Amino acid sequence: MRRALSLDSxxxxxxxxxxxxxxxxxxxxxxxxxxxxxxxAFASRWMPVSLALTHVFTxxxxxxxxxxxxxxxxxxxxxxxxxxxxxxxxVVHALLTAGTLTLSCAFIVGTPALYALAVVLLAAAFAWLxxxxxxxxxxxxxxxxxxxxxxxxxxRLALAALLATVVxxxxxxxxxxxxxxxxxxxxxxxxxxxxxxxxxxxxxxxxAFQLIPMFLVTExxxxxxxxxxxxxxxxxxxxxxxxxxxxxxxxxxxxALLLVAxxxxxxxxxxxxxxxxxxxxxxxxxxxRTAMFCVAACGPLWAIDVWTGNxxxxxxxxxxxxxxxxxxxxxxxxxxxxPFLLWYHAQRSLTGAAMRFAPKVxxxxxxxxxxxxxxxxxxxxxxLIAASQWPEVFARVAALAVGVSAVWLGLxxxxxxxxxxxxxxxxxxxxxxx
Numbered sequence: 001m002r003r004a005l006s007l008d009s010x011x012x013x014x015x016x017x018x019x020x021x022x023x024x025x026x027x028x029x030x031x032x033x034x035x036x037x038x039x040x041a042f043a044s045r046w047m048p049v050s051l052a053l054t055h056v057f058t059x060x061x062x063x064x065x066x067x068x069x070x071x072x073x074x075x076x077x078x079x080x081x082x083x084x085x086x087x088x089x090x091v092v093h094a095l096l097t098a099g100t101l102t103l104s105c106a107f108i109v110g111t112p113a114l115y116a117l118a119v120v121l122l123a124a125a126f127a128w129l130x131x132x133x134x135x136x137x138x139x140x141x142x143x144x145x146x147x148x149x150x151x152x153x154x155x156r157l158a159l160a161a162l163l164a165t166v167v168x169x170x171x172x173x174x175x176x177x178x179x180x181x182x183x184x185x186x187x188x189x190x191x192x193x194x195x196x197x198x199x200x201x202x203x204x205x206x207x208a209f210q211l212i213p214m215f216l217v218t219e220x221x222x223x224x225x226x227x228x229x230x231x232x233x234x235x236x237x238x239x240x241x242x243x244x245x246x247x248x249x250x251x252x253x254x255x256a257l258l259l260v261a262x263x264x265x266x267x268x269x270x271x272x273x274x275x276x277x278x279x280x281x282x283x284x285x286x287x288x289r290t291a292m293f294c295v296a297a298c299g300p301l302w303a304i305d306v307w308t309g310n311x312x313x314x315x316x317x318x319x320x321x322x323x324x325x326x327x328x329x330x331x332x333x334x335x336x337x338x339p340f341l342l343w344y345h346a347q348r349s350l351t352g353a354a355m356r357f358a359p360k361v362x363x364x365x366x367x368x369x370x371x372x373x374x375x376x377x378x379x380x381x382x383x384l385i386a387a388s389q390w391p392e393v394f395a396r397v398a399a400l401a402v403g404v405s406a407v408w409l410g411l412x413x414x415x416x417x418x419x420x421x422x423x424x425x426x427x428x429x430x431x432x433x434x
Contacts, residue, residue: 009075019068024410026060031403039391052107059100083135095125115177154206154230161198218272266295283370287332294324316388339364
């Protein structure tokens with residue numbers, strides 16, 4: 001069933017927004033790094049510059065937006081507030097941003113001291129975030145016990161997956177910083193799986209259950225999917241990890257089942273988007289359709305990678321997962337969440353005659369402007385996929401396309417913020433008593 005949001009529980013605008021603003025900045029940084037590295041970035045997933053580029057994107061872009069979205073959605077959708085949300089937001093954002101930059105530099109430079117510093121910064125960021133969420137769940141344990149099974153359940157599993165991702169990542173960073181002998185390849189694969197299929201994937205599933213029907217005006221997801229999908233994905237992740245250590249021959253079939261689960265989610269989402277009540281596809285719908293088609297493509301790409309053992313196909317799969325799936329989802333939802341939050345906080349700050357200065361939500365980022373950036377994003381995705389197979393030809397062209405798309409998104413977000421600030425400035429005289 002569709003659930004109404006408790007907008008009065010929304011945190012201060014700065015709580016999620018500082019995380020959202022990281023997205024275009026770090027996407028532009030990733031484009032610059034790719035432009036500098038050129039074909040070397042696509043030579044192998046194990047190249048230092050490839051690892052730096054991956055973590056600029058996964059931490060600086062995806063995790064930043066996911067953390068901000070979670071701190072915004074949890075209170076309004078479930079009534080659960082992250083402990084000390086303003087302090088938590090400021091501290092986690094600062095530590096995460098600094099840790100991401102430090103880790104990326106460590107990959108490129110290879111200095112053990114930088115790895116050690118990155119471990120401290122990122123461990124502190126995620127420990128604070130997870131502790132604040134845990135305290136929030138404990139304070140609202142009655143709501144947790146009797147509350148929503150889809151958004152809340154998927155969010156809790158996503159946080160558990162984040163914990164697994166962080167632990168594995170810190171082990172790998174410690175191996176680089178202190179020379180600890182570890183099975184690096186196995187741990188890296190598990191780290192990537194828990195990060196993308198666990199943290200990003202599960203939180204996306206939970207957010208989609210609330211946001212797709214609300215913002216894209218679709219029917220709710222089938223009850224079987226909202227109740228079962230997130231737990232099934234988490235169990236498959238756990239079994240895949242266990243089989244990797246105990247019965248390696250089962251890891252491949254379990255990974256295939258995990259892809260089947262996500263493909264089912266993609267098909268269900270595409271069906272809802274196809275049968276939505278608004279015939280015209282806006283920018284967010286186009287981004288989500290692109291992401292779901294990319295999810296469906298991951299199965300065949302993974303099978304080709306396993307069958308051929310060709311490193312180029314592993315890079316292609318990574319591009320489709322990171323840019324085609326995750327970044328398309330995040331980019332698309334920013335065009336709904338950012339205008340809506342700015343409109344809502346503008347409305348909440350105005351009273352009486354000053355209400356005439358309140359902007360309309362559809363004017364914050366007009367759809368025609370957002371749709372133009374979508375086509376820039378689609379061109380960048382196509383060039384990145386081509387670069388994964390023919391890096392000498394397409395690598396730097398793809399970098400320029402990613403940079404154009406990132407700048408375009410940033411300018412659209414800045415334009416919406418300016419409209420919000422103008423509305424508040426115009427309202428000041430009207431709010432003063434006669």
